[in-house]
Amino acid sequence: MTSQTFAEKYRPKTFADIKGQEQAVEIAKKFVGEFNLGKITKSQKKALVLHGAPGTGKTTLAHVIALETKSEIFELNASDLRNKSKLQETLKPAIEQQSLMSNNKIILIDEVDGISGTDRGGITELLYLIEGTTYPVILTANDIWSKKLAPLRKKADLAQLKEINYQTIKDVLFNVLRKENLFLNQNIITKIAVNAKGDIRAALNDLQTVSKMKEPQLLELDERNKETDIFNALKIIFKGKPSNEILRTFDSVNMQLDEIMLWVEENIPAEYSGQELAKAYDALSRADVFKGRIYKQQYWRFLVYENILLSYGICASKKNIKTGFTSYKRPTRILKIWLNNQRTAKKKTITEKYARLVHVGKKRALNEFPIIKQIIKSNENIQKELRLTEEEIEYINRPVEINYF
Numbered sequence: 427m428t429s430q431t432f433a434e435k436y437r438p439k440t441f442a443d444i445k446g447q448e449q450a451v452e453i454a455k456k457f458v459g460e461f462n463l464g465k466i467t468k469s470q471k472k473a474l475v476l477h478g479a480p481g482t483g484k485t486t487l488a489h490v491i492a493l494e495t496k497s498e499i500f501e502l503n504a505s506d507l508r509n510k511s512k513l514q515e516t517l518k519p520a521i522e523q524q525s526l527m528s529n530n531k532i533i534l535i536d537e538v539d540g541i542s543g544t545d546r547g548g549i550t551e552l553l554y555l556i557e558g559t560t561y562p563v564i565l566t567a568n569d570i571w572s573k574k575l576a577p578l579r580k581k582a583d584l585a586q587l588k589e590i591n592y593q594t595i596k597d598v599l600f601n602v603l604r605k606e607n608l609f610l611n612q613n614i615i616t617k618i619a620v621n622a623k624g625d626i627r628a629a630l631n632d633l634q635t636v637s638k639m640k641e642p643q644l645l646e647l648d649e650r651n652k653e654t655d656i657f658n659a660l661k662i663i664f665k666g667k668p669s670n671e672i673l674r675t676f677d678s679v680n681m682q683l684d685e686i687m688l689w690v691e692e693n694i695p696a697e698y699s700g701q702e703l704a705k706a707y708d709a710l711s712r713a714d715v716f717k718g719r720i721y722k723q724q725y726w727r728f729l730v731y732e733n734i735l736l737s738y739g740i741c742a743s744k745k746n747i748k749t750g751f752t753s754y755k756r757p758t759r760i761l762k763i764w765l766n767n768q769r770t771a772k773k774k775t776i777t778e779k780y781a782r783l784v785h786v787g788k789k790r791a792l793n794e795f796p797i798i799k800q801i802i803k804s805n806e807n808i809q810k811e812l813r814l815t816e817e818e819i820e821y822i823n824r825p826v827e828i829n830y831f
């Protein structure tokens with residue numbers, strides 16, 4: 427048996443293999459096609475951002491475009507963008523040199539939102555290089571609407587990869603089962619597909635696990651929850667034995683370390699008490715010191731220490747391994763209040779500006795916010811007249827997330 431995951435083994439190789447993303451595929455084809463034909467006019471963008479939820483095919487689409495256009499692919503990741511000199515070292519020669527292997531080349535910058543908001547140098551340099559590129563640049567991002575990517579949004583075309591509906595996921599799963607010569611009950615397949623919530627990778631991973639089970643009909647799949655990972659990670663840190671593996675606990679959590687810190691902080695008292703509690707808070711406060719230094723000095727190496735303190739440091743604060751179940755909480759106090767304030771603050775300032783301009787009461791305008799939002803969204807002149815800030819425009823344009831289930 428091979429050790430390859432289904433997700434890797436069945437990664438699409440052609441446009442036709444990519445399911446449920448017709449629109450994004452069309453945009454991407456057109457973008458690279460026109461670029462390679464030298465049809466780019468001044469107004470045309472030199473970069474394309476493929477954005478969308480995890481496991482919807484962003485990285486795959488980028489690679490398939492390269493395969494289908496017989497292009498060499500030159501790949502960079504967010505850590506290459508951490509500083510200007512590093513970027514110059516890697517990306518610049520790639521952009522300026524002729525490809526050795528073939529005539530076409532595509533520059534892929536995968537997971538560009540991994541770059542931190544304070545990492546201004548990286549983004550600025552990236553934009554500058556996009557300006558000068560003679561090859562199409564494709565970037566991928568989960569959340570293109572984050573503030574730090576605002577400058578990139580202006581310089582790039584956007585193509586959204588949708589969360590795949592469960593029927594399509596089912597088709598993909600059936601196809602894999604057929605090729606693997608496996609049989610599974612329909613209900614289980616449906617369950618996996620629905621549970622994946624648009625994430626094909628997650629569905630394929632579940633399928634692989636389930637197909638190895640002796641009695642899959644007994645299966646009770648947990649509701650797939652984007653926060654499962656952090657809950658598991660907390661369990662490992664708080665209950666497990668300190669070891670080298672502990673250091674990698676947060677690697678698989680789809681969350682920035684700063685946010686992870688909020689979760690750890692919130693849940694320390696749920697697990698530790700007495701001396702353990704004091705030790706854990708000590709590790710936390712030292713992690714926080716490094717975080718401060720990272721922001722002030724942009725010294726990324728400190729991320730390593732922040733991570734060590736948050737994982738090993740917190741884990742080793744206890745005397746003995748813990749058993750039993752602890753119900754961990756979201757960092758409601760801090761995170762939710764903050765997020766909510768951010769949201770309503772923008773809604774409020776936008777409404778105030780609008781109410782002043784059209785001479786209606788603030789309260790009435792607030793009640794009619796959904797309509798007002800549409801009006802503002804559809805007309806850039808109004809946005810200018812209202813003198814909306816960058817953040818307010820971002821708020822107006824952020825699409826309401828659609829949940830298929």
Ligand SMILES: Nc1ncnc2c1ncn2[C@@H]1O[C@H](COP(=O)(O)OP(=O)(O)OP(=O)(O)O)[C@@H](O)[C@H]1O
Pocket residue numbers: 432433434436437438443444445446447478479480481482483484485486487566568590598626627630
């Ligand atoms: N639209 C799709 N059609 C068929 N298979 C897909 C599709 N999207 C994803 N997959 C499967 O899921 C795997 C993961 O996809 P991919 O790595 O492209 O996701 P991604 O959008 O880049 O996710 P992330 O945001 O986590 O990087 C692929 O290897 C492939 O097997």
Ligand SMILES: [Mg+2]
Pocket residue numbers: 484485486536537566
């Ligand atoms: Mg990817």
